[in-house]
Amino acid sequence: MSSTSPARPRSPMAAPRSFLWARRIFLTLLTGFVLLPVYVMVSSSLKPLEDVSGTFRWLPSGLTIRPYIDIWSTVPLAQYFMNSAIVAGAATVCSVVIAVFAAYAVSRYRFRGKRVFTVTVLSTQMFPGILFLLPLFLIYVNIGNATGIALFGSRGGLILTYLTFSLPFSIWMLIGYFDSVPRDLDEAALVDGCGPLGALFRVVVPAAIPGIVAVAVYAFMTAWGEVLFASVMTNDTTRTLAVGLQGYASQTEVYWNQVMAASLVVSVPVVAGFLLLQRYLVAGLTAGAVK
């Protein structure tokens, strides 16, 4: 696994044996630790129910794709999937657009209250979700009663909530990213007759695409994985995957093979998307968060 090919060595010296052995042992153990649940998820999802109800078996007694068929009828998984996709997708798009505007203002302009703004937005990261869960629930109910706009129990309410979760980190990361785009570029655009928004969309945004992709990935994952607000603020028709996956337990038994099959189906799109785009996240972290 780890024979050294000194393509771009960090130092002119070859790594000593102790280092190579430490690396081999460490990486082997870590790979096992990381892959163990993944193996359990995949193998259990292909087992008949007897296999997952009794003593754990490393190898299934018989392979079956039955769980993958049953997951769609045991709970309305397609409905939950749709809800999650709409909520996470909308929250991501809104959050990215809003973060781009805010980060552009902070990166390119000097104005009164700038420091207060950045500090306030960042400190919201610190709030325990539990502190504003109940008040937010009451606010949404009251807005609903007063205006007739159903926020509580609707996808809209969840979208609104989620997009603010990723906003602070997104703004912070984009400020760093925009700062690394040379100012001369958008100044030239301004001289050429672009408005400030023209300069933003024609020059700064294209130059900062990796950062924007990174922020979008982060926002999507945040929304796709959130549990607390999803369990309080949804009803039967708007339930997301985070809550819906708990439905595979009957009174007497948990259909673990179906749980694992559903978990896999739910995870694959996000993991694939993330792994495809992860280099942008690393690039984004380098330019933005890590300074």
Add this chain to the structure above:
Amino acid sequence: MTTTTAIAKADRRTVSGSTPGAARGPRRPGRIRRIGLPYLLLLPALVLELLVHLVPMVMGILMSFKALTRFSIRDWSAAPWSGFDNYKISVDINAPAGEALLHSFWVTCGFTVLSVGLCWLLGTATAIFLQDTFRGRGVLRTLFLVPYALPVYTAVITWAFMFQHDNGLVNHVLHDQLGLTDKPSFWLIGDNSFIALLTVSVWKGWPFAFLVVMAGLQNIPKELYEAAALDGAGMWQQIRRITLPSLRPVNQVLVLVLFLWTFNDFNTPYVLFGKAAPEAADLISIHVYQTTFATWNFGTGSAMSVLLLLFLLVVTGLYLLLTSRRRKTADV
């Protein structure tokens, strides 16, 4: 965070001469737009943060001073004031509520220190081991990001399955195969639940540390290593003398973020244990949730959340103060 030169340039262009930032009034028609624009751009973010974070927070603080029951919660603003009663209940360590909160606080502190420490350690070691190119490096790098990419609930549900008493992998390996335990243990209730929670938390959290440290490593100039090698420093010495010290600013941000996320973590225990966590793994966020929504002590729950926020504020403030001072003295 912001490039000072860029601001200085912007300054020269938008605010000519007079007090910086003070927009006293337009001298030319074009200036209104220019000075109003940043606020306009910030408006959506500001409104949303106000609506979803700041207003609820203020409401939460107000609620902590009120006697709220499940009957008065509908019209919470009309509920009677109770002064500091909710806080007294929360911090009275001789009464059940206060005693339980204190216990939960210590559990959370222990859990956070261990989880953040292990995540940092694993993340840093992995990033350093993957710094040089070798066969299989790309595969491993991708593989190690899988726990981070998996949605929290699917990862935690899988672990919950592995920790099952009768049909879980953990008991099968420890008891049936290795014979390390006399009888199959319970992992999701009793004292072992702390170990289970910690394992899941580290498994899920360390790749973030890995990502951040990996990004930080890219900023270390190669010349440093070359110079050190010329001076005869071996690999281990290079790591101790160059890599680790260079990572200090990155680590300061990383540890703070990990601390806040872990301390506030709700998803992991909630999916692992359900609405009520076992005593040994009763993290504070679950505890407050339980107080607020299961026993309908809305006022007390709010007071506990405010205390939690105050604690986080103090710790973060102290941390920032200490790290910035150290940075200053290091510069001199």
